[in-house]
Amino acid sequence: MNNHDLFLSAQKYIPGGVNSPVRAFKGVGGDPLFIKKAKGPYIYDVDDKEYIDYIGSWGPMIAGHSNKKVLKAVHKAVDQGMSFGTPTEQEVTVAEKMCKLIPSMDMVRMVNSGTEATMSAIRLARGFTGRDKIIKFEGCYHGHADSFLVKAGSGVLTLGIPGSPGVPSAVADLTLTVAYNDLDALESTMQAHGDDVAAIIVEPIAGNMNMILPLEGYLQGMRDLCDKYGTILIFDEVMTGFRVALGGAQELYNITPDLSTFGKVIGGGLPVGAFGGRKDIMSHIAPLGPVYQAGTLSGNPVAMTAGSVMLDIVSKKGFYDDLAIKTQNLTKGLKEIADKNSIPFHTVNEGGMFGMFFTENLEINNFEDIAHCDEERFKVFFHKMLDQGVYFGPSAYEAAFVSSTHDEVTLSKTLKAATFAFSEL
Ligand SMILES: *Cc1c(COP(=O)(O)O)cnc(C)c1O
Numbered sequence: 231m232n233n234h235d236l237f238l239s240a241q242k243y244i245p246g247g248v249n250s251p252v253r254a255f256k257g258v259g260g261d262p263l264f265i266k267k268a269k270g271p272y273i274y275d276v277d278d279k280e281y282i283d284y285i286g287s288w289g290p291m292i293a294g295h296s297n298k299k300v301l302k303a304v305h306k307a308v309d310q311g312m313s314f315g316t317p318t319e320q321e322v323t324v325a326e327k328m329c330k331l332i333p334s335m336d337m338v339r340m341v342n343s344g345t346e347a348t349m350s351a352i353r354l355a356r357g358f359t360g361r362d363k364i365i366k367f368e369g370c371y372h373g374h375a376d377s378f379l380v381k382a383g384s385g386v387l388t389l390g391i392p393g394s395p396g397v398p399s400a401v402a403d404l405t406l407t408v409a410y411n412d413l414d415a416l417e418s419t420m421q422a423h424g425d426d427v428a429a430i431i432v433e434p435i436a437g438n439m440n441m442i443l444p445l446e447g448y449l450q451g452m453r454d455l456c457d458k459y460g461t462i463l464i465f466d467e468v469m470t471g472f473r474v475a476l477g478g479a480q481e482l483y484n485i486t487p488d489l490s491t492f493g494k495v496i497g498g499g500l501p502v503g504a505f506g507g508r509k510d511i512m513s514h515i516a517p518l519g520p521v522y523q524a525g526t527l528s529g530n531p532v533a534m535t536a537g538s539v540m541l542d543i544v545s546k547k548g549f550y551d552d553l554a555i556k557t558q559n560l561t562k563g564l565k566e567i568a569d570k571n572s573i574p575f576h577t578v579n580e581g582g583m584f585g586m587f588f589t590e591n592l593e594i595n596n597f598e599d600i601a602h603c604d605e606e607r608f609k610v611f612f613h614k615m616l617d618q619g620v621y622f623g624p625s626a627y628e629a630a631f632v633s634s635t636h637d638e639v640t641l642s643k644t645l646k647a648a649t650f651a652f653s654e655l
Pocket residue numbers: 342343344345346348371372373374433437438466467468469470493494503
């Protein structure tokens with residue numbers, strides 16, 4: 231079937247034709263692409279068209295698609311059996327590697343998605359502190375558990391809805407929201423509610439409202455407030471973990487959260503999530519403690535094998551330095567082309583991720599600032615690039631991802647396509 235026929239069929243049997251709303255082209259118009267294979271920085275749709283991929287499965291494919299080492303190890307693991315429902319050696323290997331690489335992590339529990347990781351981390355924080363309220367930030371996304379679908383990021387932003395029907399107000403009311411990068415607002419919220427707040431959960435670099443860096447001192451201020459009120463600080467590093475630096479954003483900014491959550495890169499493309507941190511807190515999880523959390527396929531041996539190889543790949547000396555240079559060269563090139571065409575445009579980058587903003591505002595600090603960017607212009611840009619075989623996230627609220635396999639050739643092809651796209655805006 232060609233792409234269009236597949237999409238028609240998909241819509242008949244799958245709501246909206248997609249198994250995750252961010253894949254639909256709701257924010258840009260047109261049919262989503264059905265991809266049949268991928269290699270290095272390239273993906274190929276069912277009509278055999280090649281694209282340079284800046285989504286990377288929304289983050290996991292940091293070493294490029296179909297990485298030979300990952301594939302080989304996975305093939306071997308599959309031959310040993312798919313799942314046993316027992317402890318395995320692979321889980322220990324991955325847990326040990328994560329605890330060594332992530333500054334704040336004494337112990338870790340593996341789960342199957344980022345959503346499960348954040349959901350479980352919040353339950354643990356509540357169980358540990360005996361408090362019910364949590365604080366999150368406007369435009370941050372922490373998966374689709376009930377507590378987090380309050381002023382959440384990209385997926386819901388693209389659909390233009392603030393929360394979600396189906397989340398009981400009794401649950402949503404326990405989630406307090408504060409504007410990102412506004413330490414004063416956080417401080418007054420803590421003054422009013424701090425003693426009832428189990429956890430503050432934050433994307434240390436916001437990557438689900440395009441990409442927003444934390445202002446100088448912001449995360450430290452958050453850490454101090456948590457210490458003052460006995461609140462658990464949770465860094466949601468599902469996106470930034472093993473993406474912006476080997477030790478995640480916590481290493482980059484030198485802030486130690488109490489708990490942190492991971493996903494995406496650590497599964498190497500298979501469904502994996504993890505949450506971990508301080509030993510005294512993690513010891514409250516069953517079977518060591520009373521806070522219940524479980525999973526039939528958690529720590530699956532095939533997924534752990536992929537994750538383990540992935541962690542070895544990114545641990546190679548210079549991996550993140552090389553990646554950051556590629557990302558910087560790309561964003562610098564895009565900015566130069568925009569300037570030549572007098573298009574108001576701004577970019578940010580860190581490690582292997584970057585954000586693009588069609589705006590004159592050079593300081594994008596929170597959701598309000600993102601909402602004032604020119605979304606119509608982004609849509610045109612997106613389609614002009616896609617037509618030329620360059621695939622960005624289909625929404626002005628998504629960050630973009632670079633892999634270690636993006637090279638000089640993909641870079642110059644991308645900039646050439648951008649030269650045409652910007653000239654047409
Ligand atoms: C992707 C993401 C999640 C959710 O992970 P899933 O695996 O999609 O459930 C949670 N938090 C952040 C910061 C994310 O980027």
